[in-house]
Amino acid sequence: MTENLSALSLHQKIQSGERSAVAVLEETYRRIDALDGKVGAFNSLSRDLAFETAQAVDQKVKAGETLPILAGVPLAVKDNINVKGYPTTCSSKILHGYVSPYDATATLKVKAHLMPIVGKTNLDEFAMGSSTENSATRITRNPWDLDRVPGGSSGGSAAAVASSQTLLSLGSDTGGSVRQPASLCGLVGLKPTYGLVSRYGLVAFASSLDQISPFARNVKDTAALLQILAGFDTRDSSSLQGDVPNYLQTIDQPVSKLRVGVISELNGEGMQPEVAAAFQASLDTFRKLGAEIQTFSIPSIKYAVASYYIIATAEASSNLARFDGVRYGLREEGEDIYNTYCKTRAQGFGPEVKRRIVLGTFALSSGYYDAYYGKAQKIRQLLKHEFDKVWAHVDVLVCPTSPTTAFKIGEKTNDPVSMYLSDIATIPVNLVGIPAINIPCGFDDLKLPIGLQLMGPHRSEETLFRVAHAFEQATGLCNLTPAELSLV
Ligand code: GLN
Numbered sequence: 001m002t003e004n005l006s007a008l009s010l011h012q013k014i015q016s017g018e019r020s021a022v023a024v025l026e027e028t029y030r031r032i033d034a035l036d037g038k039v040g041a042f043n044s045l046s047r048d049l050a051f052e053t054a055q056a057v058d059q060k061v062k063a064g065e066t067l068p069i070l071a072g073v074p075l076a077v078k079d080n081i082n083v084k085g086y087p088t089t090c091s092s093k094i095l096h097g098y099v100s101p102y103d104a105t106a107t108l109k110v111k112a113h114l115m116p117i118v119g120k121t122n123l124d125e126f127a128m129g130s131s132t133e134n135s136a137t138r139i140t141r142n143p144w145d146l147d148r149v150p151g152g153s154s155g156g157s158a159a160a161v162a163s164s165q166t167l168l169s170l171g172s173d174t175g176g177s178v179r180q181p182a183s184l185c186g187l188v189g190l191k192p193t194y195g196l197v198s199r200y201g202l203v204a205f206a207s208s209l210d211q212i213s214p215f216a217r218n219v220k221d222t223a224a225l226l227q228i229l230a231g232f233d234t235r236d237s238s239s240l241q242g243d244v245p246n247y248l249q250t251i252d253q254p255v256s257k258l259r260v261g262v263i264s265e266l267n268g269e270g271m272q273p274e275v276a277a278a279f280q281a282s283l284d285t286f287r288k289l290g291a292e293i294q295t296f297s298i299p300s301i302k303y304a305v306a307s308y309y310i311i312a313t314a315e316a317s318s319n320l321a322r323f324d325g326v327r328y329g330l331r332e333e334g335e336d337i338y339n340t341y342c343k344t345r346a347q348g349f350g351p352e353v354k355r356r357i358v359l360g361t362f363a364l365s366s367g368y369y370d371a372y373y374g375k376a377q378k379i380r381q382l383l384k385h386e387f388d389k390v391w392a393h394v395d396v397l398v399c400p401t402s403p404t405t406a407f408k409i410g411e412k413t414n415d416p417v418s419m420y421l422s423d424i425a426t427i428p429v430n431l432v433g434i435p436a437i438n439i440p441c442g443f444d445d446l447k448l449p450i451g452l453q454l455m456g457p458h459r460s461e462e463t464l465f466r467v468a469h470a471f472e473q474a475t476g477l478c479n480l481t482p483a484e485l486s487l488v
Helices: 007-016 021-039 047-062 105-112 155-162 179-185 219-229 273-288 299-322 337-348 351-364 370-391 416-423 427-432 461-475
Strands: 042-045 075-078 117-121 168-173 188-191 211-216 259-263 292-296 396-400 436-443 449-455
Touching: 007 021, 007 047, 007 219, 021 042, 021 047, 021 117, 042 155, 047 117, 075 105, 075 155, 105 117, 105 219, 117 155, 155 168, 155 179, 155 211, 168 188, 168 219, 179 188, 179 436, 179 449, 188 219, 188 461, 211 219, 219 436, 219 461, 259 273, 273 292, 273 396, 273 436, 273 449, 273 461, 299 351, 299 370, 299 416, 299 427, 351 370, 370 427, 396 461, 436 461, 449 461
Parallel strands: 075 117, 075 168, 259 292, 259 396
Antiparallel strands: 042 117, 168 211, 188 211, 188 436, 396 449, 436 449
């Protein structure tokens, strides 16, 4: 069965001819058909596209060709990333009927690597949320406990991998939307350095924060998928120039003389006790790996969530202006163009998206700009300086990824602020543009996964992978599968 393999070993079996890519894909869809009614990870499936790719893989294997890395390994894609000829809904009513006329750069890259794209996954509408409950499409459940949320906003992509419907998926992370669901679902999820992965073809939420990001069940598979996604793209003006290192080449190197930093503002205090305990145990693991551990204060962290909700909503209010009933998806005709805009947007957007458009428009309105947006940008700058000072002393910073394990469906839906605080540890990373990875580090009393976040300076993905891999080897916490679902 493929669900017990790593993505890299599945790829090797396909390359060697031991498994056919078509047979692997058939098995994948059998699993999706059997499980997704319960889990709810997918908004739509793209069988034609996936089988076309899998057939091409098998032909190349027969012809004796060497395949690109991860060729033949099925992939799920978050439904805010364009795949040509297939719907992109962003789990919003406003995109009803919209079919992508082009591929995102990330999509082109996975296609060039012959990875079958099996379907598009559910998300909080326009990636706004931390539980996937803001989706207008469906409820996605956490495979570790079907009464609980998978996290969000990339909850569908996380649930797809946690239930082994696919071994790999793509999400997007603006304030934690890959790392937090990875934490709640026992997965690895990496938010790359801002600009490392092209945003072309990702539906913009907050452009200065958004990054397409990979999910997998272990660190090596995550590194392999990032290898495919990373690199300069002329079609994204914020894309980073420069060579991308070969992550898998250095990932096994020992982590001697590692300097690990703890952020005093995110040391587990005030978090769920089991999360705090698992974090302390993780520090012991680092000590056993020979690391030196020091504590630092990053005082502006206490303003990060507030600044984020000004900056992200300001950018969203501008980015979402394009959904006007004229160019994309839904149109509710009014007596004139203005009324068409109003009716379409009133009916098309859900409550959280509206809340954010109103908040963002207010923050940018004349007279308030300096008081809110200007101030939030200053805090962002301050936060950058504070992180930069710490990088002189440490290789990685660590903290719990999420203050709690997966919460119950409905538990936080009436309290947006408590939902916003789910991202207290992930948001600072997006504000300063650095990379960070979530890896599993334990379980709570209900056997729900707990996640650890490792952060590094700009473009330190190679180090993060090496350290995360060493940690994963030391703890054995990888390729986790919820028992209940492995029986299906
Ligand atoms: N949960 C955060 C929010 O609601 C982050 C979302 C994201 O990363 N896309 O904005």
